[in-house]
Amino acid sequence: MRSPVGLLDGPPPAAGAEGLASHEARLGRLPVGSEAQGLIPMLEASGLQGRGGAGFPVGRKWRSVAERSGGRAVVLANGAEGELLSMKDRTLMAARPHLVLDGALLAAEAVGAERIALYVGQEHTAASASLRRAITERGGEVMRRAGVVVAPSGYVSGEATAAVRYLNKGVALPTSTPPRPFEQGVGGRPTLVQNVESLALSALVARFGDAWYREAGRRPAAGPALVTVSGPVARPGVHEIALGTTVSELVAAAGGLQAHVQAALIGGYFGAWLPSEQALALSLDPAALRARGVAFGCGVVAFLPAAVCGVAATADIISYMAAASARQCGPCLFGLRAIAEATGRLAGGTPAPEDLVRISRWSAQLPGRGGCRHPDGAAGLMRSALEVFAEEFSLHQRGACQHGAPQRKAA
Amino acid sequence: MADEIRIDRIRCDGHGLCAELLPELIELDDWGYPLLAPGPVPEHLREHARQAVAACPVVALRLERVAAAIQSGRRA
Numbered sequence: 001m002r003s004p005v006g007l008l009d010g011p012p013p014a015a016g017a018e019g020l021a022s023h024e025a026r027l028g029r030l031p032v033g034s035e036a037q038g039l040i041p042m043l044e045a046s047g048l049q050g051r052g053g054a055g056f057p058v059g060r061k062w063r064s065v066a067e068r069s070g071g072r073a074v075v076l077a078n079g080a081e082g083e084l085l086s087m088k089d090r091t092l093m094a095a096r097p098h099l100v101l102d103g104a105l106l107a108a109e110a111v112g113a114e115r116i117a118l119y120v121g122q123e124h125t126a127a128s129a130s131l132r133r134a135i136t137e138r139g140g141e142v143m144r145r146a147g148v149v150v151a152p153s154g155y156v157s158g159e160a161t162a163a164v165r166y167l168n169k170g171v172a173l174p175t176s177t178p179p180r181p182f183e184q185g186v187g188g189r190p191t192l193v194q195n196v197e198s199l200a201l202s203a204l205v206a207r208f209g210d211a212w213y214r215e216a217g218r219r220p221a222a223g224p225a226l227v228t229v230s231g232p233v234a235r236p237g238v239h240e241i242a243l244g245t246t247v248s249e250l251v252a253a254a255g256g257l258q259a260h261v262q263a264a265l266i267g268g269y270f271g272a273w274l275p276s277e278q279a280l281a282l283s284l285d286p287a288a289l290r291a292r293g294v295a296f297g298c299g300v301v302a303f304l305p306a307a308v309c310g311v312a313a314t315a316d317i318i319s320y321m322a323a324a325s326a327r328q329c330g331p332c333l334f335g336l337r338a339i340a341e342a343t344g345r346l347a348g349g350t351p352a353p354e355d356l357v358r359i360s361r362w363s364a365q366l367p368g369r370g371g372c373r374h375p376d377g378a379a380g381l382m383r384s385a386l387e388v389f390a391e392e393f394s395l396h397q398r399g400a401c402q403h404g405a406p407q408r409k410a411a
Numbered sequence: 412m413a414d415e416i417r418i419d420r421i422r423c424d425g426h427g428l429c430a431e432l433l434p435e436l437i438e439l440d441d442w443g444y445p446l447l448a449p450g451p452v453p454e455h456l457r458e459h460a461r462q463a464v465a466a467c468p469v470v471a472l473r474l475e476r477v478a479a480a481i482q483s484g485r486r487a
């Protein structure tokens with residue numbers, strides 16, 4: 001299920017950062033000048049979509065920045081990875097810093113950017129150390145243009161406008177749009193905010209071509225991808241797959257399930273719960289998932305053991321999401337908090353009358369009503385929970401739980 | 412061409428004035444923040460919509476021209 005060239009080919013990620021010599025021996029030098037010029041059409045032809053969550057076409061984004069840049073754009077490589085269930089960006093940055101850097105340098109050349117900011121989540125210390133070392137290894141020109149910026153921890157600091165605002169003002173909170181970063185971002189300049197995996201993939205497309213990218217997926221899906229698997233599997237963590245691989249094949253690659261599971265969370269905290277049989281049959285193809293109302297997101301596949309209450313697991317996630325609100329928008333601040341409190345009451349065996357009905361109404365009202373898409377993600381997750389754990393939720397509304405006494409803490 | 416109402420959710424602080432002036436298109440949620448009916452502003456409500464936009468104390472509302480075909484399209 002692996003393509004001939006992948007993001008994590010070469011030395012095992014656990015061995016730490018790959019140095020420049022090994023990187024170039026394996027993949028060849030970075031294409032420069034005229035070769036890099038054709039990269040935007042090549043990316044468009046590849047079908048590569050962003051891996052930070054929203055899945056926006058990469059080539060089209062580069063083009064919109066290039067059209068406005070006048071040579072003064074900024075590239076903001078997004079390695080904030082605030083998603084608790086995702087580890088793929090920190091793993092990639094720590095193990096393949098030169099590939100990420102290649103992508104950022106190519107992007108800078110293609111869109112016409114002088115400065116490159118590598119925005120790395122505060123907790124990802126191995127990743128920032130590895131990128132800093134890689135920049136030093138490249139020497140003069142790269143050291144002058146590129147630098148690591150440590151992103152404050154928190155779920156929303158990785159949102160594109162929050163990242164831009166952090167570089168501008170030192171505050172990692174989303175701003176109103178328009179203007180969007182590609183119009184007016186860091187220092188008021190057109191800014192390409194691109195996830196680090198998207199950049200690393202762009203560096204592979206530049207070397208091996210758009211046809212390579214398409215063939216690296218399993219038709220009709222295109223491309224390889226990093227995913228993070230968690231729950232009772234033998235080898236949880238980051239795995240590289242060909243998009244289009246099924247969840248059950250991924251589970252097999254992760255050593256199989258070690259316990260009965262009842263559901264899986266696909267796409268992370270912005271994603272959706274699915275009953276386990278449905279989840280296992282899914283093909284990890286962003287377009288096919290979207291057609292089913294599921295987002296590939298940042299590639300999270302998290303299994304919920306049968307022994308853990310789905311209401312409790314959902315309450316934990318939603319209370320985290322509510323606490324992570326940047327508290328700038330009423331619907332996100334009050335709506336998410338109310339949903340989290342009601343879900344917490346249900347999970348803890350102290351339901352108020354109508355909690356379930358209200359959760360359902362509030363979640364339906366949230367999408368599109370925040371300055372950023374934070375509430376949309378949380379509301380989507382909540383709606384999927386109400387569907388998948390429908391029976392458990394109604395039991396909890398009556399103060400019961402099929403996992404014994406209602407319990408606040410999920411495993 | 413038609414107009415759609417846009418709300419700057421970061422600015423809006425739930426004064427609720429807009430819902431008073433344009434109840435046909437704007438309701439308030441349980442905390443007093445606007446819930447907007449989807450789609451373009453119908454012809455006969457244009458003037459009311461303009462008044463609501465002008466009345467918002469924190470300038471959180473605006474009308475945006477949209478081509479009929481891409482109404483309500485939200486970008487990621």
Ligand SMILES: Cc1cc2nc3c(=O)[nH]c(=O)nc-3n(C[C@H](O)[C@H](O)[C@H](O)COP(=O)(O)O)c2cc1C
Pocket residue numbers: 049050051052053054055056078079080081082083155156157158159160161193194195196198199372373374
């Ligand atoms: C609340 C929130 C948090 C986000 N966090 C991240 C993040 O940690 N890393 C990331 O790459 N994108 C994150 N995004 C998505 C970014 O806004 C942006 O779409 C992305 O970095 C663009 O890169 P891509 O097109 O390569 O995916 C987040 C979005 C939202 C709404």
Ligand code: SF4
Pocket residue numbers: 156173174175324325326327328329332333369370371372373374375420421
């Ligand atoms: S929607 Fe929530 S997270 Fe996004 S800007 Fe508003 S308050 Fe912040």
Ligand code: SF4
Pocket residue numbers: 418422423424425426427428429430443444445466467468469470471472
């Ligand atoms: S009048 Fe303005 S601040 Fe008040 S609810 Fe409407 S949009 Fe928000």
